[in-house]
Amino acid sequence: MGEIMSQVKSRRFRAKRLSQLGSSIFSEVAAWKREAAANGIDIIDLGIGSPDQPPDAAIRQSLANAALREDMYAYPATSSGLPFREAAAEWMNYRFGVQVDPAAEIVTLMGSQDGLAHLAMAVCDPGDAAFVPDPGYPIYAASLALAGVESIFLPLREDNNFLPDLDAIPENEWNRASFILLNYPNNPLSAVANLDFFEKLIAKARKHDVLVVHDLAYSEMGFDGVLPPSILQVPGAIEQAVEFHSLSKSFNMAGCRIGFLAGNRDAVAALRELKGNIDYGVFDPVQEAGITALRAAMSNDREAYLPAASAIYERRRDVFVRALREAGWEVEAPKATMFVWAKLPKLMGNDGEVWGSRTISQEMLRATGVVVIPGEAFGAEGEGYVRIALVENEDRLLEAAARIGVFIRSSNVVGY
Template sequence: MSNAPEKAKSWRSRRLSELGSSIFAEVAAWKRAAAAGGVDMIDLGIGSPDQPPAEAVREALAAAALRKDTYAYPATKSGMPFKEAAAAWMKFRFGVEADPSDEIVTLLGSQDGLAHLAMAICDPGDAALLPDPGYPIYSASLALAGVEPILMPLRAENGYMPDLEAIDNETWRRAKFILVNYPNNPLSAVADLAFFEKLLAKAREHGVLVVHDLAYSEMGFDGSEPPSILQVQGAKGQAVEFHSMSKSFNMAGCRLGFLVGNSEAVGALRELKANIDYGAFDPVQEAAIVALNEAMSNPAYERAGELYERRRDAFVDALHAEGWKVDKPSATMFVWARLPDMTWDLGQPWTSRTISQEMLKTTGVVVVPGEAFGVEGQGYVRIALVESEERLLEAAARIGRFIRGEHVIK
């Protein structure tokens, strides 16, 4: 009898290799190396708000956390107060009526819902239409659910909108849902109601659910107020929409959001979620209610977009002065920048990845290569406006010296 040991089994599933972008792991490694070398980093990589929630929100969270009655499973309560506040906010902000009982489900952040929706509404072997570039959880959620992604290229010449007419009838027939995201991460493009009307008409023709990610609804610039797809008459028969407390209300660490719209799709996600978690911590929900009420009742309330618009203007103008002519975004907390014309030779082709890595190494400024969001992102980088204006101006100055080959960090 052989005493040779059995071949070790792998305790890592193959699907993990399909989740997210390996480039994010690379960027994290670049940052660790820079930090170990004592580099003064200006991290414009991850879109995490650098401001706290309003004081009243923090006070509500603290007070609720001190109460003895807030530590039961959230699922033992109805969760209705937050959903009622979310419904009131949908009415206030978009003029959209939503039944909090049947048309809203509370989530541990919108990413939680995006990660699980395909499991709730699709079967393995189904297909879904996704944007390219797109936020990585879109494709990762399909990998988890065994759903085939069909990518829609989003390009500058088409205003970063999907060409709906280029999608043939057979593809529409195969798709279970189509996912769009406006204002868009990473592209910062904004859609209007005319686009949503056209999209809904196409989807209705082929029986396809429309999923809209509206995480950046309160980050429109130049006086714009990004619309909800649910403002289109009859949209709830064909669409659902994700909302988040993270970016609009500076509550990213609290992990709270909601899905609103078509009752069947919302109910499917609610049913799946009931088997996965017990809901959001009640003090977080209470704090979120305060945040929503503040937005609805305080005439002096400053929407998140106002801060990022000021930062956009300062940073983009500074980049222009340094010789990098990037487009001014219309919304979000990101600049989607076509690669600059480099005046020095790296010894290998300049790509989104090589520029991002070399920029961090030589200047300490962190950006994300565009290809982290899909094939169509090659030739771009995403820059997050998540530092003070002073630090953003310093970042622009460092980037300018980088473009000219004047390395700031030796």
């Protein structure tokens, strides 16, 4: 009897909310990749957006020097993150012309995903509602599930340049929302937004007393001379908005986790208070490396500023998109980020069924070894697309495009 009860009880050691944390497709893709590798296929992994370049030597040296110091191994002396926050505030002023108070309007984070995962818990109560984009980065909706907050999905579609139609949102939904979360440049869509859009967004949010949460993790990855703006550049936005920044992609620091949230001091204070009950702050050597990275970026003439990351990914974009088009797949060239959001051709299987993005991604991997993420991983509006990460060198990207071209030409294409 005791054994039976033990078996029954063991089934309860998993919270139901875990099923709401994200798409199972990511684990499925990992399984497909293992299967292909086991079959001897050379894998070109363009799935996860993890930078393939190291941080600059000065950043690595700063991290190493600090890590060798004997006084760095207690709880972080800078658990409040003030020295890093001061550097972040200087960078915000340098990069965007935005002034923020480092003591009250910035909180240091273990990467922006850390803050994104916890913000809803800090500013909402269970039963509240918030807007999130569809397609959207999985942590957006997952963070609401953890906090017991309802997701109101905003469709982002090609016919509106992947921007939400703010005027189409019903008044009753504006009135019940605690915040609206968007990200431009966008992951996975690579779309960009300008200050005119942000001004309209701030005005709508102010009218309905909704906090605007903007994820600007790809601020340094604009192409063709475009420098993505901060929503805090809108006059008065700091009273209505907060913005996440990350050093992971811009400075190739994805493994040493650091980022920050800037903006409305009440929301910033709420997240800092919650985080103060969860962890002791970012490891001091990582903060030192972050300060070095931001100060190096500020050493350039602001008027001639060109982020180093953008140049690398712009070249990769040009090479890869051109090769895909030559191989027979007409894809849109992204305006920013490290991703290509590619509309799929309609392919039909031997059973006469048109394949969805999941099936195409799986069959492409089996046939070519090229890993991409099916669009449905990011929400219902992502069906019919795949996200391709530009995280290999140009030679490997050319090889990937050639393999994909062979796959498409050998498939039963029934339309676009």
